[in-house]
Every structure is written in structure tokens, then in C-alpha cells.
Amino acid sequence: MNTRVTALTDLDLESLPALLKRHGCPPSHARTLFRNFYDNSGSLDWQAIEVGARVRRLFDGEISQRQSTILRSHTSGDGTTKLLVGMANGGAVESVLMPSHRPDRAAGCVSSQLGCAMGCDFCASTKNGFERNLSAGEIVEQFLHLRATAASIGRRLTSLVFMGMGEPMLNLPEVIGAIRRIAHGQMGSLGWRQITVSTVGIVPGIDALAEANLNVHLALSLHAPDDETRAKLVPMNRRYPVALIVEAARRFQERTGRICTIEYCLIRDVNDTDDHARQLASLMSGFRAHVNVIPYNPIGLGLSGREYRRPSYERVIEFVDLLRDQGVVAHVRATRGDDVNAACGQLRQAQLVESPQSGGPPPRVAQASSL
Numbered sequence: 001m002n003t004r005v006t007a008l009t010d011l012d013l014e015s016l017p018a019l020l021k022r023h024g025c026p027p028s029h030a031r032t033l034f035r036n037f038y039d040n041s042g043s044l045d046w047q048a049i050e051v052g053a054r055v056r057r058l059f060d061g062e063i064s065q066r067q068s069t070i071l072r073s074h075t076s077g078d079g080t081t082k083l084l085v086g087m088a089n090g091g092a093v094e095s096v097l098m099p100s101h102r103p104d105r106a107a108g109c110v111s112s113q114l115g116c117a118m119g120c121d122f123c124a125s126t127k128n129g130f131e132r133n134l135s136a137g138e139i140v141e142q143f144l145h146l147r148a149t150a151a152s153i154g155r156r157l158t159s160l161v162f163m164g165m166g167e168p169m170l171n172l173p174e175v176i177g178a179i180r181r182i183a184h185g186q187m188g189s190l191g192w193r194q195i196t197v198s199t200v201g202i203v204p205g206i207d208a209l210a211e212a213n214l215n216v217h218l219a220l221s222l223h224a225p226d227d228e229t230r231a232k233l234v235p236m237n238r239r240y241p242v243a244l245i246v247e248a249a250r251r252f253q254e255r256t257g258r259i260c261t262i263e264y265c266l267i268r269d270v271n272d273t274d275d276h277a278r279q280l281a282s283l284m285s286g287f288r289a290h291v292n293v294i295p296y297n298p299i300g301l302g303l304s305g306r307e308y309r310r311p312s313y314e315r316v317i318e319f320v321d322l323l324r325d326q327g328v329v330a331h332v333r334a335t336r337g338d339d340v341n342a343a344c345g346q347l348r349q350a351q352l353v354e355s356p357q358s359g360g361p362p363p364r365v366a367q368a369s370s371l
């Protein structure tokens with residue numbers, strides 16, 4: 001991307017007015033432009049905006065409307081749509097649209113980094129390592145693509161999770177910038193409470209997110225209640241062990257009043273014993289959290305060379321019942337879109353295997369939205 005060109009999604013209610021002012025345009029046009037752009041699924045409808053020719057000219061060189069395009073899109077039998085979004089600055093990330101049980105709604109999942117350095121052994125996103133952080137605008141554009149995709153099937157995007165590729169807490173300034181744009185009533189208008197940020201447990205990031213006072217939810221990818229099991233699945237556990245991250249999540253709750261989500265990917269003969277369920281229940285004692293038990297979605301060999309397997313349906317139910325018997329609020333979260341490589345990072349991984357070149361920079365995206 002031409003470094004002189006700034007994408008509109010990388011600007012906010014402070015930087016766009018300043019840019020307009022620098023070019024002799026009324027800063028107050030920023031609100032009009034944003035309102036129109038976000039209401040119109042990420043493209044400006046010039047017919048509907050009353051701004052001068054000088055503002056229009058800025059969009060011929062200084063500001064671009066888009067910095068991404070959908071490279072691939074697959075919809076599974078259960079209605080889950082997975083998008084591979086190519087970035088003008090290079091690389092491609094995954095975004096997922098999941099229809100809700102309500103016929104008019106859908107939830108979205110966005111990526112925060114290109115690749116991931118965390119090395120979780122059961123995750124496809126980390127197989128090619130970390131490439132770079134996404135900008136706030138690149139994250140916002142995934143939201144816009146998802147919202148337009150939802151609208152195209154008669155649904156409204158009503159919630160968003162930062163649970164795709166990457167560790168959001170390691171790109172927190174851009175993630176916070178994206179959240180502000182997505183949630184703000186004069187921009188994306190999704191609402192703060194409709195957004196959840198997920199982490200493997202980067203303690204300073206959890207504290208910083210709480211301090212940012214954004215009114216969003218926190219999800220902790222725990223996956224095991226003890227350090228020995230967890231360190232094999234999530235290498236970052238060696239730096240931030242279970243006790244520390246649960247303590248940080250409790251601090252987040254005290255500060256924000258939000259109920260936390262605990263993500264627990266259930267893997268056969270790894271973290272699915274009665275003992276694991278009992279330890280998890282005791283860890284949750286006095287903590288307002290709900291546990292999402294997610295049956296493992298196979299990705300082939302993990303980084304360690306180990307091949308993990310999904311537990312039987314009966315075992316998943318037994319595990320959840322054990323948690324509930326001990327007073328834990330627990331649900332099974334259905335694995336969605338198995339036939340479209342729906343687990344974290346799988347569509348991108350498939351694209352890299354099919355055409356190794358395509359993981360690199362896609363062609364410059366034209367200003368007109370490809371949505």
C-alpha cells in the first residue's frame with residue numbers, strides 16, 4: 001500500500017478531523033463521513049453526503065476507503081461462513097460469521113494478528129509462526145466484511161469476539177483502537193457490551209484492558225486447570241501460570257463487573273478426566289464465570305508432533321455435568337463449520353498449502369469495496 005495513503009478505517013474521531021483541518025476542510029465533516037461510511041457497510045455514498053469538492057479530492061489520493069478484500073469465502077452446512085480476508089499491506093487473516101439460533105442474528109469472530117507466536121499445540125493459526133500485528137483499521141474491516149456478509153443472508157451482526165488468529169493482548173493498542181471504532185455510536189455502533197476479547201492469559205494485557213474502561217467482556221482460554229497439563233497445550237503458561245491468570249481475570253471482574261468466559265477446549269485423554277473437571281470447578285469457586293467446553297476440532301499434528309483427538313459426545317456431556325454438579329455454570333459450545341476448516345487458522349493454513357504464494361501480499365485493493 002502506498003504509505004501516503006491512509007485507510008479511512010485507520011482514522012478515528014480525533015485523527016480524521018485533524019487530517020481534514022490540515023487540508024483546509026471543515027473538521028466537522030468527519031462525523032458525516034464516518035456516519036455514512038459505517039452505515040453503508042464500509043463505503044461512502046457520495047450522493048448522500050454534502051461535503052465540498054476539496055473533501056472528495058482527499059479520497060482520490062490521501063485517504064482510501066478500503067485496505068482489504070475477501071479472497072475466499074466458504075459456508076458450511078450449519079451456516080457458518082468463514083472469510084479469508086486479504087490485506088493490502090500483505091497477508092491474509094480469517095474472520096468467521098456464525099448464525100445465531102435466532103433467525104435474524106449472527107455473531108462474528110475477528111483476528112488480531114497475522115499468524116500467532118503463542119504456539120498453542122492444538123491450534124492451526126500458530127503453525128506458520130507470527131508475521132505481524134494488524135492495524136486497528138485492518139481489524140475494523142473484518143468487522144465490516146462480517147456485517148455485510150450477515151446482511152446478505154438477512155441477519156444482523158449483533159456480537160463480536162476477538163478469538164480468531166493471534167493473541168489480542170499482544171496487539172492491545174490496535175485492538176483497543178478497533179474496539180473504539182466498532183462500538184462507537186457514530187462509527188460501527190455495535191455497542192461495547194457486544195464485544196468479547198479473548199486471551200491465553202497475558203496478565204499485563206488483562207490488567208491494561210480493564211484499565212481502558214471499555215465495558216467489554218473478557219474470555220480466558222484456559223484449557224486446563226493445572227500447570228502441568230496446561231503448559232503442554234499453551235506454552236505461555238510457563239510465563240503466566242494458571243493461578244496468576246485466574247487472579248488477573250478476577251481483578252478484571254472486580255474492576256468491570258463483567259462475568260468472564262472460560263474457554264476450555266476438551267481433548268481426549270489430555271484434559272478431559274474427572275480430576276480435571278474437579279480441579280476446574282475448584283478454580284472457579286467464588287468467581288462469576290461461565291465455562292464454555294469446546295470439543296476439540298482436529299487440525300492434524302500439533303507443533304509437538306502429537307495428534308490430538310476429540311472426546312466422545314458422551315464424555316463431553318459427562319465433563320460438563322461434573323462441572324455443573326459442583327455449581328459451575330457450564331455449556332458445551334458446538335464446534336461450528338467443521339466442513340469449512342472452522343477451527344482457528346485452518347482456512348488460511350489450507351490456502352497456504354494449496355498456493356504457498358497466496359499467504360504473501362495480495363494485490364493492492366481497489367478503493368471500491370469488494371463486499
Ligand code: SF4
Nearest residue numbers: 116118120123126166
Ligand atoms: S489458540 Fe489463539 S493464542 Fe493460541 S496459537 Fe491459536 S491463535 Fe494463538
